[in-house]
Amino acid sequence: MLLDVQNLHVSFATRRGKAAVVRGVGFSLDAGETLGVVGESGSGKSVTGSAILRILPRTASIDEGAILFEDRDIAHAAEKDLRGVRGPGIGMVFQDPLASLNPYLTIGTQIEEGLRLHRGLSRRAARTAALAELAAVGLPDPEGKIDSYPHEFSGGQRQRIVIASALVLRPKLLIADEPTTALDVTIQAQILDLFRARQKELGTAMILVTHNLGVAATLCDRILVMYAGMILENGPCEEILLRPAHPYTAALKKSIPAGEPGGRLFSIPGAPPAPGSAPEGCPFAPRCAFAGKGCAKFSQLREVAPGHATQCGKVLAGEIAQEVLS
Ligand SMILES: Nc1ncnc2c1ncn2[C@@H]1O[C@H](COP(=O)(O)OP(=O)(O)OP(=O)(O)O)[C@@H](O)[C@H]1O
Ligand SMILES: [Mg+2]
Structure with a gap:
């Protein structure tokens, strides 16, 4: 097991006291596996990802739980012990590539710095590796472009450069938070294809954070559905899409645009x-057409099929989800 998140609780300090935003999240990930984390805005997806990278804002705290990365708990590790984790252990790609790139340094310098710092490569070896990775992510003319600055590239190219600078360190895990949300649809598809191809070649595990179940479905082995800081459902991608076992998952699926022109959006x-x-x-109960008395009591995740668990306490959760879909 590469990553094992156990009972994670994260809260923010606010003027009115602590606000819990991640409430008992637990999941694990094997080497090379891709996990999609989906849910509406504010469900705690990014906070979960940031907690694993230990890049939470100062006002946030991990109150409880463990984050085992290669069997070492990094939830409470000291900053100095995280140096070998962020970058060479866990790489990151965010929505806005400009936020990850330094505008004053050429892309070559930035990628090479990472390699020299984390992999101890010489200047020349770092340049060779950087060029190879830029070619591998499909940046046109790497030799001619490596000494250019971030603003000289398009949005899609910048995201390729960010992906190259993360993958060049050969992390075991990549956390990608809405990596295609800021890009237009055709570029989105290209970047998703790129993730798929590079991941297959390198065997990198990935956590893909997205509000779009459709995007998760194209890339992920397993999907975890979050709502109000909790996991409502968790299972293999196909199971989640074809046999959802939580009304919320079904509603999310129903809100993926089907693509036909003029089609009604749910x-x-x-x-x-x-x-x-x-x-x-159940945090979803107030919005759930099928909620009943029992829903006022939180249900633990329970398995409905091998590796597929739902938090919905209804015995017929699967049938209810199908009804939401229809
Ligand atoms: N710096 C912060 N200070 C206070 N509250 C925050 C902060 N960052 C996030 N939160 C709160 O934590 C909750 C979870 O936020 P998070 O960013 O993880 O949501 P998300 O699922 O990633 O949503 P989105 O799809 O919009 O990116 C939200 O209610 C948000 O308001
Ligand atoms: Mg987010």
């Missing part, structure tokens, strides 16, 4: 609870 009525104000019990 959106889930209501809004997720604000941090700190989720109801007792």
Whole structure:
């Protein structure tokens, strides 16, 4: 097992006290596996990813739980002990490539610096590796472009450069948080293809954070559905899409645009609870057409098929989900 997140609780300090935004999240990931983390805005996807990278804002704290990366708990490790983790252990790619690139340094310098620092390569070896990686991510004319600055590239090219600078260190795990959201649709598809290809070649495990279940479905082996800081469902990608076992997952699936022109878009009525104000019990219950008395009590995740678990306490959760879909 590469990563094992156990009962993770993260909160933010606010003027009105602590607001819990990740509430008991647990999952694990094997080497080379791809996990999609999906859910509406504010569900705690990015905070979960940032906690694993230990790049949470100062106002946030990990209150409980463990994050075992290669059997070492990094949830509470000292900053100096994280140096070998971030970068060479766990790489990261975010929505806005400009935020990850230094505007004052050429892309070559940035990629080579990482290699010299984390892999101890000589200047010349670092340049060779950087050129090879830029070619591998499909940047046109790497030799001619390696001494250019970030602003000299298009958005899609910049994201390729960010992916190259993460993958060139050969991390065991890549956390990609909405890596294609800022790009237009055709470029999005190209970048998703790139992830798929490079991941296969390198065997990198990946956590793909996205609000788009369709995007997760194209890349992921397993999908984890988050809502109000909790996991509502977790399972193999196909199972989640074909046999969802939580009404929320079904509603999310229903809101993926089917692509036909003029097709009606479904959106889930209501809004997720604000941090700190989720109801007792199933957090989705107030928006769930099938909620009943039992939903006021929180149900633990239970298996409905091998490796497929739902938090929905209804015995007929699967049938209910199908009804939401229809
Ligand atoms: N710096 C912060 N200070 C206070 N609260 C925060 C901060 N960052 C996030 N939160 C809160 O934590 C909760 C989870 O946020 P998070 O960014 O993880 O959501 P998300 O699922 O990634 O949503 P999105 O799809 O919009 O990116 C939200 O309610 C958000 O308001
Ligand atoms: Mg986010």
